[in-house]
Amino acid sequence: MKILIIEDEKKVGSFLKRGLEDSNYTADLALTGEEGIHLAFSHDYQLIILDINLPDINGIEVCTKIRTQKAIPILMLTALGTVDDKVNGLDAGADDYLLKPFQFRELLARVRALSRRPVVYNDNVYRVANLELDNDTKTVIRGGKRIDLTAREFGLLEYLMKNKGKVLSRADIAENVWDLNFDTGTNIIDVYINYLRKKVDRNFSPKLIHTLIGQGYILKEE
Secondary structure: OEEEEEOOOHHHHHHHHHHHHHOOOEEEEEOOHHHHHHHHHHOOOOEEEEOOOOOOOOHHHHHHHHHOOOOOOEEEEEOOOOHHHHHHHHHOOOOEEEEOOOOHHHHHHHHHHHHOOOOEEEOOEEEEOOEEEEOOOOEEEEOOEEEOOOHHHHHHHHHHHHOOOOOEOHHHHHHHHHOOOOOOOOOHHHHHHHHHHHHHOOOOOOOOEEEEOOOEEEEOOO
């Protein structure tokens, strides 16, 4: 899991980065809001830890800007602890809010909880890692980049994302995406999985579409 820390206090940011890396996460540190926005839009992160009091752009504005293009879980980490502060942070798009000073083990627990959030974050939008599928606009975005899919590829990806973490047989996929009885003499499922991998997985990390020999396919974060 790759995490972006946006924190202007270098000592605090370095402590967070070191602690996350010691806990087997990959972490990058941005010391300003502008740098944080740039990194968020140019790299693939699965979570952002964001301070509110930044020297250039307020963390609320940073959160709002990131939310215009990405559905990455955002954990606000700040000394501002009034109810209004929390409401402003959550209304800007933050997923959780942790006050300074904090226990690092609590931060880790919140990171784990955010990583386990359900794929669906509204009725028609699905998210797994840095991959987003919007069923209203029929768009797919990964790492901030739009991916063009055919109607069949879109339907296949939607079915995989709806069933994140579940092993899906070729028969399951054929019946739910193609709406036909599975013909054991065709490799059409494998062909379309390959098309999808080339577009969705080839140039991105982490890899999401996995093959289980003799069982089928599963979409999951490793």
